[in-house]
Each structure stands twice: as structure tokens, then as C-alpha cells.
Amino acid sequence: MKVGIMGGTFDPIHMGHLLAAETVKDAYKLDEVWFMPSHIPPHKQAAGASGEQRLDMTRLATEGYQDYSTLDIEVVRGGVSYTIDTIQLLHKEYPNTDFYFIIGADMVNYLPKWERIEELVQQITFIGVGRPGFDLHLDDLPEFLQSRVLLAEMPLVEISSTAIRRRLAGGKSVRFMVPDSVLTYITRSGLYESESR
Numbered sequence: 001m002k003v004g005i006m007g008g009t010f011d012p013i014h015m016g017h018l019l020a021a022e023t024v025k026d027a028y029k030l031d032e033v034w035f036m037p038s039h040i041p042p043h044k045q046a047a048g049a050s051g052e053q054r055l056d057m058t059r060l061a062t063e064g065y066q067d068y069s070t071l072d073i074e075v076v077r078g079g080v081s082y083t084i085d086t087i088q089l090l091h092k093e094y095p096n097t098d099f100y101f102i103i104g105a106d107m108v109n110y111l112p113k114w115e116r117i118e119e120l121v122q123q124i125t126f127i128g129v130g131r132p133g134f135d136l137h138l139d140d141l142p143e144f145l146q147s148r149v150l151l152a153e154m155p156l157v158e159i160s161s162t163a164i165r166r167r168l169a170g171g172k173s174v175r176f177m178v179p180d181s182v183l184t185y186i187t188r189s190g191l192y193e194s195e196s197r
């Protein structure tokens, strides 16, 4: 089985994440995509919403799609969510599955700084997608990475969780930027009413 892992802070999950997953799934004929909220992201400030809230929103966004699901493994593990630790666990639990890690162009450029990246690229293939404001090409990456990163073309989506949080704090609409079920959750729980970061 071929499974895409869409890792993220998902604070909140938005249409850019969902479209990236779908485009890669289609381009590389993956059987499923598993969305995986991190506990503490390795390279940025801790999330605004709690791990449980980000899991709830991710579950709402993926439920009802039989080829999408949500993995709670990093939130349950706690601590800083280094991908190398997670992938080692996933390989143990699913020895017959090929994993592909889906990332946006910002993360492709940042790959050389990932924890134990030399080891990680031996264990997983990355698939990068475009994101407005970030160049997506592999020439600047070290050679050991270039052959382990595939690219997929996707319609560029100029949406970020940061912009969504800002809009909500400013009382602006984010309808159609996030799934309706996620918007209802945000509104009911009063998340992002003020700008925390």
C-alpha cells in the first residue's frame, strides 16, 4: 500500500492542505493520505490551539472521505514532533506500507535543517508541492536530497493558517478557506478570536 503522510501544525487545517493532499494522491496514485497534526512543531513557535483541538479540526476535515484519515500519533506522543521519530514508529507498525511525506515549497527549502535528515531520507520519499511566495526547485538542495524529493504540480493556493488566524482575529470571513465543519468548530469554541501569535 502507498500512503501519503500530510504532516502539519494545522492551526487550523485549511483548503491549501487538503488540495495539496488530493493533488499528490492523484499524481502519485497513492491509496490513502493520513493527516498528522504535530504536537510541538520542530521549527516554529508552539501552536495556538491545543493538540486536541487541532486533532478535532483535522478529524472534522477528513471524516467522510474513505481514503483520508487522521493520525493522532504525534499529539499522543507529546514533546517536539521530529519526523524521524514518527517515521520509525510507522515503519514498525506498518511494515508493508510505503510512506510518502507531503510538504509545501517552504518546507522543501527547509529540508536540510530537519532533524537527522540524512537518515530520514533513506526511510521515506518526500513529495513537494508549490506554494505562493516560495520557489519550488531542487537545485539548491544538497545532492543526497535531490533524488529523494519528488515534485507534484498543484493549483497554487494563497492560504496559510497564519492568515486565517489573523482574519478571524480581525472579524473577517474565512468561509471557503476552511471546511464548513472546521469553521463551525472554530466559531463554537471561540478559537482565534484574538491574535496570539
Ligand SMILES: Nc1ncnc2c1ncn2[C@@H]1O[C@H](COP(=O)(O)OP(=O)(O)OP(=O)(O)O)[C@@H](O)[C@H]1O
Pocket: 007, 008, 009, 010, 011, 016, 017, 020, 102, 103, 104, 105, 106, 107, 129, 130, 131, 132, 157, 158, 159, 160, 161, 162, 163
Ligand atoms: N497553501 C498551501 N499550499 C501548499 N502547501 C501548503 C499550504 N499551506 C500549508 N502547506 C504545507 O502544509 C504543511 C503543513 O503546514 P502548516 O500546518 O504549518 O500550515 P501553514 O499554513 O504553513 O501554517 P502557518 O501559517 O501557521 O505557518 C507544510 O508542509 C506546508 O508547507
Ligand SMILES: O=C(O)c1ccc[n+]([C@@H]2O[C@H](COP(=O)([O-])O)[C@@H](O)[C@H]2O)c1
Pocket: 006, 007, 008, 009, 010, 036, 038, 041, 042, 043, 044, 081, 082, 083, 084, 107, 113, 114, 115
Ligand atoms: O523533523 C524535523 O526536523 C521537522 C522540521 C520541520 C518540519 N517537520 C514536519 O513537517 C511537517 C510540516 O511542518 P509545519 O511546521 O509546517 O507544520 C510537520 O509534520 C512537521 O513535524 C519536521
